[in-house]
Amino acid sequence: MESQRNLLIIGLLFVSFLIYQQWQKDYGPQPEVITATNTVNATPAGAHPDVPASATSSDDSDLTQATSAGQLITVTTDVLKLKISSQGGDVVSGELLAYPIEEESSEPFVLLEEDANFTYIAQSGLIGRDGPDASANGRPIYQVSSSNFELAEGEDQVVVAMTYQDQAGNQFTKSFTLKRGSYDVDVTYEVTNNSEQALNLQLYGQLKQTEKEHKSSMVMPVYRGGAYSSDSTRYSKYKIKDMQKANLNVTTTGGWVAMMQHYFVTAWLPDENSTNQLYSNANNGFVFMGYKAPAHTVAPGQSEQLSSSLWVGPKLQEQMAEAAKHLDLTVDYGWLWFIAQPLSKLLKFFHSFVGNWGIAIILITFTVKGIMYPLTKAQYTSMAKMRLLQPKMAALREKYGDDRQKMSQGMMELYKKEKVNPLGGCFPILLQMPIFIALYWSLMESVELRHAPFFGWITDLSVQDPYYILPVLMGVSMFFIQKMSPTTVADPMQAKIMQFMPVIFTVFFLWFPAGLVLYWLMSNVVTLIQQTLIYRNLEKKGLHKR
Known part of the structure; x- marks a missing residue:
C-alpha cells in the first residue's frame, strides 16, 4: 500500500503545482518594470x-x-x-x-x-x-x-x-x-x-x-x-x-x-x-x-x-x-527548462525514427522509467525492509506507549541497527517529480503534437481523448498496481481512500491532453512490469510477502 501512498503524493504534488501555476498567472506578484535613463522618450x-x-x-x-x-x-x-x-x-x-x-x-x-x-x-x-x-x-x-x-x-x-x-x-x-x-x-x-x-x-x-x-x-x-x-x-x-x-x-x-x-x-x-x-x-x-x-x-x-x-x-x-x-x-518550459529541453529533443529524436508522436511518447516513457529504475528498485526495497520492521515497531509502541521522545529514540536506534532509511520509499518519488513536471511541459509546449495522430480514435494528441478510453485504461492500470501492492494500512478510512484513488485519478485525467494521458498510462504499465520483477527478486531474498 506504500506504493499507492506514493502515487497519492505524486498526484497531490502535481495538482498543487497546476493550481500554483494558475494562481501565479492570475494573482501572483508582477515583474518589476525596468526603467532606464537616457532612453527614447515615451509617446507624448x-x-x-x-x-x-x-x-x-x-x-x-x-x-x-x-x-x-x-x-x-x-x-x-x-x-x-x-x-x-x-x-x-x-x-x-x-x-x-x-x-x-x-x-x-x-x-x-x-x-x-x-x-x-x-x-x-x-x-x-x-x-x-x-x-x-x-x-x-x-x-x-x-x-x-x-x-x-x-x-x-x-x-x-x-x-x-x-x-x-x-x-x-x-x-x-x-x-x-x-x-x-x-x-x-x-x-x-x-x-x-x-x-x-x-x-x-x-x-x-x-x-x-x-x-x-x-x-x-x-x-x-x-x-x-x-x-x-x-x-x-x-x-x-x-x-x-x-x-x-x-x-x-x-x-x-x-x-x-x-x-x-x-x-x-x-x-x-x-x-x-x-x-x-x-x-x-x-x-x-x-x-x-x-x-x-x-x-x-x-x-x-x-x-x-x-x-x-x-x-x-x-x-x-x-x-x-x-x-x-x-x-x-x-x-x-517554466523553471525546469533545463530538464524539459533535453526531454523535448529526445522526443523529437525518437519521432525522427518512428514517424509517430504517440510511439515517440511511449519510447520516451520507457527511456525515463529505465533511467529511474535504480531509484524505483531502491524505493521498493526500502518499503520491503520497512514492512519487515512492523512487528518490532509495534513492540516499541507497546513498550513506550505515549512517551513520544523515547519512542522516537527507539525507532532511530532500530533504523540504525537494521540499516534502514525511513525516507527511502519517498525520496525516489521526490526525485522523479521534477522529471514528470518537465515532461508535462515538454508535451504541453510542443507544437509538433498539435493535431498529431496516434492511431485509431486518437487523431490529436494535444486534446483530450474524445471517448475517454485512455483515461479509463490509465485508471485500470492504477487498479492493478494497487492490487499488486501488499495491504499494510490499518486505518479503514485511509484504506477506503486508497481504493478510490484509481477512480479519482481517472476522473481528473478525463480532460488531460491525450498525449499526457498516454505517457501516464505507459508509465503505469512500465511500473507494473518493474514492480513484478522487483517483487519476485525480493521474494527470493525473503524480503517481500503479500
Whole structure:
C-alpha cells in the first residue's frame, strides 16, 4: 500500500503545482518594470499610439492610422501567406499554411488579423524628425508594382518592394523578404537622401493587439501575452495586465519583443548589435509591444539601409534559435527548462525514427522509467525492509506507549541497527517529480503534437481523448498496481481512500491532453512490469510477502 501512498503524493504534488501555476498567472506578484535613463522618450500626450514618438520630434499632432485606406498586398510562400497594407507597410494578416485551424481542415491557422472584433497586427516604420511615419499628414502610402506576390517553383525567396517619395524628393523603399520554409521575414528600409540637409530617422517595430485577457484552465494553463529579451534578461513575460498598469521601458543591446500564445508567436527582432529601446503601451483598447532602434542620420546625396526581422509562426525551437538569441525560450518550459529541453529533443529524436508522436511518447516513457529504475528498485526495497520492521515497531509502541521522545529514540536506534532509511520509499518519488513536471511541459509546449495522430480514435494528441478510453485504461492500470501492492494500512478510512484513488485519478485525467494521458498510462504499465520483477527478486531474498 506504500506504493499507492506514493502515487497519492505524486498526484497531490502535481495538482498543487497546476493550481500554483494558475494562481501565479492570475494573482501572483508582477515583474518589476525596468526603467532606464537616457532612453527614447515615451509617446507624448496627444500622439496616436500606432506611431511611437521619437527622441528628436516634439510634434504632438494626432497621427492617424487607417489601414483600410491602403491597398492590401498579398505575398505567399510555401509556409506563409501575409497581407501587407500599402499604408505604412503594416502586416495586417498572417496565415500559417502548414498548420490548419482545426484537425483535417483545409483552412490555415490565422495568427495575425484585423477585423471589427479583434486586432493583432505587426507594425513598423521610420519616425524621427524626418521619418515618413512621423509626418503630420499621416502615415505614408507606398507604391507597389503588384498586389500579389508568390514564391515561384525553384526560387528560394520572394521580395516585396514598396516605395514612397516625400515632398522633399527623398526616396524610401520598404522591402519584405520571405524565404522558402522560413517564418523569419526580413524587413529592410533603403533610404536615399535627395535633399540638401541630413535626414534624421529612427526605425521602430511593434505588435498591436486588442486589449483582452485570455483565460486558461488549470489543466491547460497556457499563456497569451507579451514577452521580451534583453542583455540583462534572457526571457521574461510581460502580461497584458502588466501593460495596462505600467509601460515597459528597457534599453538593451539587441533584444526582441513578442506576443505569445499557445504554440505560436510573433516577434520583432531588431539589429542584435544596436542599442534598442524595448517598450510597451496600452491605449484606446489596444496593447503594444515594440522596439525603437537608435536615431540614424543619412547625409545629403547618400543612401543607407535600416533593417530588422519579423518572426510570424509556430514555436519551432531550432529555427527560432537561429533567428534571434533566446527567441527559442518562448517555448516556455517554466523553471525546469533545463530538464524539459533535453526531454523535448529526445522526443523529437525518437519521432525522427518512428514517424509517430504517440510511439515517440511511449519510447520516451520507457527511456525515463529505465533511467529511474535504480531509484524505483531502491524505493521498493526500502518499503520491503520497512514492512519487515512492523512487528518490532509495534513492540516499541507497546513498550513506550505515549512517551513520544523515547519512542522516537527507539525507532532511530532500530533504523540504525537494521540499516534502514525511513525516507527511502519517498525520496525516489521526490526525485522523479521534477522529471514528470518537465515532461508535462515538454508535451504541453510542443507544437509538433498539435493535431498529431496516434492511431485509431486518437487523431490529436494535444486534446483530450474524445471517448475517454485512455483515461479509463490509465485508471485500470492504477487498479492493478494497487492490487499488486501488499495491504499494510490499518486505518479503514485511509484504506477506503486508497481504493478510490484509481477512480479519482481517472476522473481528473478525463480532460488531460491525450498525449499526457498516454505517457501516464505507459508509465503505469512500465511500473507494473518493474514492480513484478522487483517483487519476485525480493521474494527470493525473503524480503517481500503479500
